[in-house]
Amino acid sequence: MTKKALIAQIRKKNSFLCIGLDVDLEKIPAHLLETADPIFEFNKQIIDATHDLAVAYKPNTAFYEAYGLDGWKSLEKTINYLNENYPEIFTIADAKRGDIGNTSTRYAKAFFENLSFDALTVAPYMGQDSVEPFLAFVDKFTILLALTSNKGGLDFQGLQTDKFQVYKQVLEKSLTWKGSEQLMYVVGATKPEYFKEIRKIVPNHFLLVPGVGAQGGDLEAVCKNGLNKDIGLLINSSRGIIYASNGLDFAQKAREKALEIQQQMKKILALIA
Numbered sequence: 001m002t003k004k005a006l007i008a009q010i011r012k013k014n015s016f017l018c019i020g021l022d023v024d025l026e027k028i029p030a031h032l033l034e035t036a037d038p039i040f041e042f043n044k045q046i047i048d049a050t051h052d053l054a055v056a057y058k059p060n061t062a063f064y065e066a067y068g069l070d071g072w073k074s075l076e077k078t079i080n081y082l083n084e085n086y087p088e089i090f091t092i093a094d095a096k097r098g099d100i101g102n103t104s105t106r107y108a109k110a111f112f113e114n115l116s117f118d119a120l121t122v123a124p125y126m127g128q129d130s131v132e133p134f135l136a137f138v139d140k141f142t143i144l145l146a147l148t149s150n151k152g153g154l155d156f157q158g159l160q161t162d163k164f165q166v167y168k169q170v171l172e173k174s175l176t177w178k179g180s181e182q183l184m185y186v187v188g189a190t191k192p193e194y195f196k197e198i199r200k201i202v203p204n205h206f207l208l209v210p211g212v213g214a215q216g217g218d219l220e221a222v223c224k225n226g227l228n229k230d231i232g233l234l235i236n237s238s239r240g241i242i243y244a245s246n247g248l249d250f251a252q253k254a255r256e257k258a259l260e261i262q263q264q265m266k267k268i269l270a271l272i273a
Contacts, residue, residue: 001118014266018056020238039074049251053262056090098123104133135179149188149211171201192221210236
């Protein structure tokens with residue numbers, strides 16, 4: 001998918017919502033456990049109920065890998081279902097990969113070519129030659145971990161250097177890499193006060209923002225300093241949407257939660273139109 005196509009979808013749907021498909025068999029409705037593939041069935045119903053409200057879906061691969069080969073097959077079925085039935089949707093593999101160049105190329109092939117995801121989260125710790133192989137794929141996006149929403153995120157990302165904090169150096173340095181126009185960045189919603197400074201460094205790139213909903217991130221606070229001329233935000237909500245109910249009505253309740261967020265987004269977009 002191109003950046004232009006993603007922006008067009010955002011404006012058409014009045015939404016920049018990304019739904020995280022982090023499936024835990026201990027949390028999904030009990031009746032689905034009787035189906036041939038409970039994980040895929042859960043995802044399918046969530047997707048069908050919310051696809052007109054979301055512009056992206058983000059499976060966290062750990063929730064599939066934890067179930068071995070069966071879990072991986074469920075992931076394959078999920079991405080194939082999205083690509084075949086809702087090709088306009090932006091798909092993100094939240095796998096947090098990153099290794100020496102040759103290995104990174106293989107990771108990229110696995111997620112971009114074999115599974116046909118549009119984007120992949122990548123850890124920047126090993127530097128330029130570990131990230132550029134991902135950036136070599138046309139119309140595929142590498143989402144670099146910059147400032148994460150977890151409690152320990154600032155342990156290293158927030159360390160002060162002679163110039164400025166490490167996460168800012170990651171942002172600045174990454175702009176010099178070949179293919180940097182294909183970069184996006186993870187910035188946690190639980191740290192909304194940082195967005196103004198981040199936008200000074202990466203004014204034109206998309207930011208994937210986890211932490212809205214169950215983690216307590218505030219949508220309006222993020223948008224205040226995070227939006228750019230192309231919207232430039234993908235706000236992710238996982239547990240707050242997909243586990244809104246564990247009954248027979250789980251898909252409808254997920255839609256209701258997604259609609260609440262989409263309506264907030266629509267109001268925000270109307271103010272900047």
